Amino acid sequence: MTTSTSHEYHHLHGLLQQLDDAEQTLAHGPGRIAVAEKKVAAAEQSCMDQKEQIQLLKKTVDQNSLNLKSREAEVSKLTLRLNEASSNKEYDIIQAQMASAKSADEELEDQILSLLSQVDEADEELKRRTNEVSELKQKMADIATRVRSIEPGLKSEIERLTTEIAEADAVIPTGESRTTYQRLRAAMGPAAMALVEGGFCTACNTGATSQDLVRMNMSEFLLCRACGRILYLVREE
Numbered sequence: 001m002t003t004s005t006s007h008e009y010h011h012l013h014g015l016l017q018q019l020d021d022a023e024q025t026l027a028h029g030p031g032r033i034a035v036a037e038k039k040v041a042a043a044e045q046s047c048m049d050q051k052e053q054i055q056l057l058k059k060t061v062d063q064n065s066l067n068l069k070s071r072e073a074e075v076s077k078l079t080l081r082l083n084e085a086s087s088n089k090e091y092d093i094i095q096a097q098m099a100s101a102k103s104a105d106e107e108l109e110d111q112i113l114s115l116l117s118q119v120d121e122a123d124e125e126l127k128r129r130t131n132e133v134s135e136l137k138q139k140m141a142d143i144a145t146r147v148r149s150i151e152p153g154l155k156s157e158i159e160r161l162t163t164e165i166a167e168a169d170a171v172i173p174t175g176e177s178r179t180t181y182q183r184l185r186a187a188m189g190p191a192a193m194a195l196v197e198g199g200f201c202t203a204c205n206t207g208a209t210s211q212d213l214v215r216m217n218m219s220e221f222l223l224c225r226a227c228g229r230i231l232y233l234v235r236e237e
């Protein structure tokens with residue numbers, strides 16, 4: 001491989017790598033937006049779940065409050081009956097009923113208080129989740145803006161690199177070699193080529209035979225016998 005040919009291979013390989021980088025960055029953009037969108041959707045769902053949870057708690061509070069009211073009415077009735085009690089025995093029975101009703105009422109009141117504090121906590125959690133949704137929406141908008149702002153630059157870079165590669169790959173001999181290059185490039189992108197350093201393929205670390213080195217020195221199109229990449233040397237001028 002003559003010095004100039006080897007440099008042309010090296011130049012072509014560099015362009016293929018640059019094109020691959022630009023194409024990957026471009027392709028990566030929509031994916032990044034989609035990931036951000038998914039995060040927003042999950043956070044919104046978590047807000048809805050929390051709202052449902054709060055409604056359920058409030059419903060239980062209402063139900064318990066109603067129960068408490070009807071129980072209190074029961075106690076009032078017992079108070080009336082107590083005043084009208086006609087015997088000590090009846091009086092004692094009613095008083096015992098009132099005591100047990102009152103202690104049940106207290107339990108219910110405690111339950112309602114505990115539920116109300118659960119509602120407060122759940123409201124706080126909802127606030128936190130709602131803030132998270134706005135933060136994630138902001139992030140998503142930022143990502144989308146960034147992705148869109150670099151898109152035109154990437155597209156024109158890809159166009160420029162494609163043109164340069166079409167000129168640079170004239171270094172590949174026509175015929176079978178060119179077909180092989182095109183097939184490898186389509187399948188592997190920049191990994192279609194590998195630099196040989198110190199007599200070894202830098203992609204798979206397999207040593208080139210002395211015959212390979214002679215062929216490379218004679219500008220022959222050569223594939224790595226282990227990984228199948230197009231090999232090239234870079235020699236100092």
Ligand SMILES: [Zn+2]
Nearest residue numbers: 201204224227
């Ligand atoms: Zn190799």
